[in-house]
Amino acid sequence: MRPKGRSGFFRAKGKTVAERTRGSGRWPTRSGMEHLECCARLLRGTLVRAAVRRYLPWALAASMMAGSLLKELSPLPESYLSNKRNVLNVYFVKLAWAWTFCLLLPFIALTTYHLTGKAGLVLRRLSTLLVGTAIWYVFTALFSNIEHYTGSCYQSPALERVRKEHQSKQQCHGEGGFWHGFDISGHSFLLTFCALMIVEEMAVLHEVKTDRSHRFHTPITSLVVALGFLTFIWVWMFLCTAVYFHNLSQKVFGTLFGLLSWYGTYGFWYLKSFSPGLPPQSCSLNLKQDSYKE
Numbered sequence: 303m304r305p306k307g308r309s310g311f312f313r314a315k316g317k318t319v320a321e322r323t324r325g326s327g328r329w330p331t332r333s334g335m336e337h338l339e340c341c342a343r344l345l346r347g348t349l350v351r352a353a354v355r356r357y358l359p360w361a362l363a364a365s366m367m368a369g370s371l372l373k374e375l376s377p378l379p380e381s382y383l384s385n386k387r388n389v390l391n392v393y394f395v396k397l398a399w400a401w402t403f404c405l406l407l408p409f410i411a412l413t414t415y416h417l418t419g420k421a422g423l424v425l426r427r428l429s430t431l432l433v434g435t436a437i438w439y440v441f442t443a444l445f446s447n448i449e450h451y452t453g454s455c456y457q458s459p460a461l462e463r464v465r466k467e468h469q470s471k472q473q474c475h476g477e478g479g480f481w482h483g484f485d486i487s488g489h490s491f492l493l494t495f496c497a498l499m500i501v502e503e504m505a506v507l508h509e510v511k512t513d514r515s516h517r518f519h520t521p522i523t524s525l526v527v528a529l530g531f532l533t534f535i536w537v538w539m540f541l542c543t544a545v546y547f548h549n550l551s552q553k554v555f556g557t558l559f560g561l562l563s564w565y566g567t568y569g570f571w572y573l574k575s576f577s578p579g580l581p582p583q584s585c586s587l588n589l590k591q592d593s594y595k596e
Contacts, residue, residue, distance in 0.1 A: 335514070335520070335523075338523055338524065338527060339523055341527050341530075342523045342526040342527050342530075345526055345527060345530030345531075346507055346526065348530070349500075349501055349504055349530055349533060350504055350505060350507045350508060352505075354501055355501055355502060355505060358497070358498060358501060359494075359498060359561055359564065359565075362494050362497070362498075362537070362540060362557065362560075362561075363557060363561065365540070365541055365544060366490060366540070366544045366553055366554070366557045367550075367554075368544070369541055369543075369544025369545040370544055370545075370549075370550040370553050370554075371550075372544075372545055373544070373545050373546065374549075374550060378545055378546070383542045383546065384542075384546040384547075386547075390535060390538075390539055391539065394535055394539070395489060395492075395493065395539050398489075398492045398493060398496050398536065399434070399435070399438045399492060399496065401532060402434075402496040402499065402500065402532070403431055403434070403435065405525060405528050405529050405532060406431060406499070406500065406503055406529070407428065407431060408521065408525060409503065409522070409525040409526075409529060410424075410427050410428055410430070410431070410503060410581075411424050411427075411428060412518050412521060412522055412525070413506045413507075413510050413522065413581070413582075414427045414506075414581075414582060416510060416512070416518050416522070417506070417509055417510065417582045418582055423579075423582070426578055426579060427578055427579060427581070427582075428578075429578040430499075430503075430567070430572070430578040433567060433578060434495070434499060434567075437495065437563045437567075438492065438495075441488075441491055441559055441563070442488055442491075442492075445485070445486040445488050445491070445556075448483070448484055448486060449471065449481075449483040449484060449485045449486070450470065450471060450483065451483070452483040452484040453471065453481050453482055453483020453484075454481070454482060454483070455471075455473075455474035455477075455479040455480070455481055456479060456480045456481075456482055457479065457480070458480060459480050471483075484551075484552065485548065485552055486552050486555045486556050486559070487543060487547070487548040487552045487553045487555070487556030487557075488556065489539070489540070489543045489547070489548075489556070490540065490543055490544075490548070490552075490553045490556030490557045490560065491556040491557070491559045491560040491563075492560065493536045493537075493539055493540040493543070493560070494540065494556075494557050494560025494561060494564070495560040495563045495564055496536050497533050497536040497537055497540070498560070498561075498564040498568070499564065499568075500529050500532065500533050500536075501533065502564075502568045502580075502581070503529075503581055504526070504529060504530075505581050505583065506581035506582060506583065507526065508583060509582065509583055510522065568580065
């Protein structure tokens with residue numbers, strides 16, 4: 303009988319190892335990139351749908367009303383999320399625009415350049431972040447001024463005994479007082495605007511097709527996952543705001559300003575030629591306009 307050659311020995315040995323691996327139940331695990339791609343596909347299928355962009359504003363408005371009524375009629379018991387010092391509130395919500403800005407900046411730049419190859423168009427689209435920053439600054443300053451001009455300093459949280467000597471919220475708090483004014487919910491405003499802005503910008507993923515050999519595949523996939531999870535955090539904390547904080551009128555105004563900011567930009571101004579424009583898509587501008595009219 304002819305002895306096995308070197309190649310035959312290794313083939314037999316390799317087969318034995320494979321069989322041994324199968325027998326032990328230890329299969330090679332997925333790589334980190336495969337897990338990332340799987341998560342990105344799931345988020346694409348959830349957030350990139352046209353139905354999400356169409357119905358999310360209504361869902362936010364309805365959940366705000368439902369949560370506010372629950373807070374007024376049958377308040378939920380205190381929990382970790384009702385504490386303003388919870389991790390999500392301190393490290394995410396209070397920095398909501400910074401998180402949104404920092405993740406959307408590379409996402410808009412990479413996807414726009416990938417689809418168009420035009421640096422000028424990339425800069426034009428990035429100006430949406432400057433518009434968003436201006437909206438954030440103007441409305442938060444407006445809310446602060448409204449609270450200042452409608453407020454007074456009180457001796458206790460029960461609003462007993464007005465302390466006339468304090469003319470500002472900062473002075474009142476500095477002396478141990480309690481300032482009470484019409485405090486429009488900045489969380490309701492900003493979380494509404496940020497969530498809707500991210501969903502609008504992620505619509506570009508209908509056109510972005512890359513494989514692992516493409517230089518933008520890994521950063522775009524990573525940004526899709528990060529933006530997807532950020533959107534879920536914004537919606538979740540919006541719901542927490544609805545059921546735990548502020549009164550109904552304060553949340554109504556906050557959510558309304560967030561919706562108006564979104565519609566005034568993506569539903570009206572960005573459809574014009576003299577604007578930063580919408581995310582690049584193959585569909586015509588008329589089709590995009592019709593989708594908002596439906």
